[in-house]
Amino acid sequence: MSFQDHFSTQARGYAKARPVYPSELFAHLVRLAPAHRCAWDAGTGNGQAAVALSAHFERVVATEPSRAQLAQAVAHPRVEYHLSAETAPMLESASVDLVTVAQAVHWFDRASFYAETKRVLRPGGVLAIWSYELCLITPAIDEVLQRFYRGAIWPCWPPERRHVEAGYRDFDFPFEEIPFPASTMEHAWTLAELAAYLRTWSSVVRYTRESGEDPVTALEMELVPLWGVGRRRIVWPLAGRVGRHTG
Numbered sequence: 001m002s003f004q005d006h007f008s009t010q011a012r013g014y015a016k017a018r019p020v021y022p023s024e025l026f027a028h029l030v031r032l033a034p035a036h037r038c039a040w041d042a043g044t045g046n047g048q049a050a051v052a053l054s055a056h057f058e059r060v061v062a063t064e065p066s067r068a069q070l071a072q073a074v075a076h077p078r079v080e081y082h083l084s085a086e087t088a089p090m091l092e093s094a095s096v097d098l099v100t101v102a103q104a105v106h107w108f109d110r111a112s113f114y115a116e117t118k119r120v121l122r123p124g125g126v127l128a129i130w131s132y133e134l135c136l137i138t139p140a141i142d143e144v145l146q147r148f149y150r151g152a153i154w155p156c157w158p159p160e161r162r163h164v165e166a167g168y169r170d171f172d173f174p175f176e177e178i179p180f181p182a183s184t185m186e187h188a189w190t191l192a193e194l195a196a197y198l199r200t201w202s203s204v205v206r207y208t209r210e211s212g213e214d215p216v217t218a219l220e221m222e223l224v225p226l227w228g229v230g231r232r233r234i235v236w237p238l239a240g241r242v243g244r245h246t247g
Contacts (some may be wrong), residue, residue, distance in 0.1 A: 017196040019185040019236055021049060021102060025130075028181045030056040032242070033097040034124040040088055040096050042113065043104025047073035047081065053100065054078040061096075063088055086113035088120055096120040098128070105129040105171075106163035114174055123247035127175055130240025131164045132185065135194075137234050140226050148198075148219050156203040156210070167239030175243025183238040188231040195220050 026049075030036065039057040041050040046069055050062035054076050063084040064070050073081050082090055086108040099117050101108070117127050134149060136142055163170060189197075198204060198216050208214050 017200050025183045026052045029128050032126045035097045038096045039098040042101045045069050049102040050079045051076050087116045091120045093119050094122045098126050101129045103131050106160040121245040125245045128242045130238050132236040135234045135236045153203040153207045156206040173241050176246050178242040180240045180242050185236040187234050191227045
């Protein structure tokens with residue numbers, strides 16, 4: 001599978017507008033890892049997960065195939081960024097304790113990625129992949145967002161989106177599986193912040209490019225009477241797979 005770049009054009013907005021993964025998730029994965037010497041974050045995007053891992057690991061290698069995304073990556077002394085897709089040739093075999101992929105593995109050539117993961121993980125090392133679908137706010141707002149998601153922008157979603165909707169349960173996963181922890185991302189956002197996030201969706205970017213119209217503008221107007229004033233609590237349930245490399 002060749003690299004499918006759906007996010008370079010909105011890399012700056014992606015870095016500013018995407019929700020942040022919960023620290024509890026990383027703490028759980030750290031407890032599962034056999035040691036805390038090295039972690040690999042594949043498909044790192046702007047480095048959000050990689051920087052979170054740096055609080056727990058001596059070295060974090062973060063790979064990303066998009067130069068534009070790497071240009072927005074957060075610098076950290078324990079994070080090394082490399083331009084690469086689902087392989088990490090800079091890592092020695094059996095040298096990694098934890099491999100993570102946040103909201104990206106559905107773009108990978110999974111056979112190549114799994115082979116590389118097994119190469120770099122030390123025996124007992126852990127792989128964690130996760131994603132998130134639609135957020136939850138209130139029943140009335142959620143209904144509007146669901147219609148937006150399934151509406152005019154629906155044909156603009158890449159076919160790999162189906163894996164996110166399945167919570168990655170439709171994937172082959174050749175590792176000794178461990179239950180994925182119950183995890184959510186939560187933020188208190190204004191309507192403008194929600195709109196900025198929606199504009200990072202690959203389907204919205206494609207629809208806007210092809211039609212010349214920003215579909216989020218009309219959605220914002222529809223949400224104004226439902227939103228009220230100020231911030232609202234927004235929740236994204238995470239779904240994923242965790243597995244151990246038995247060697």
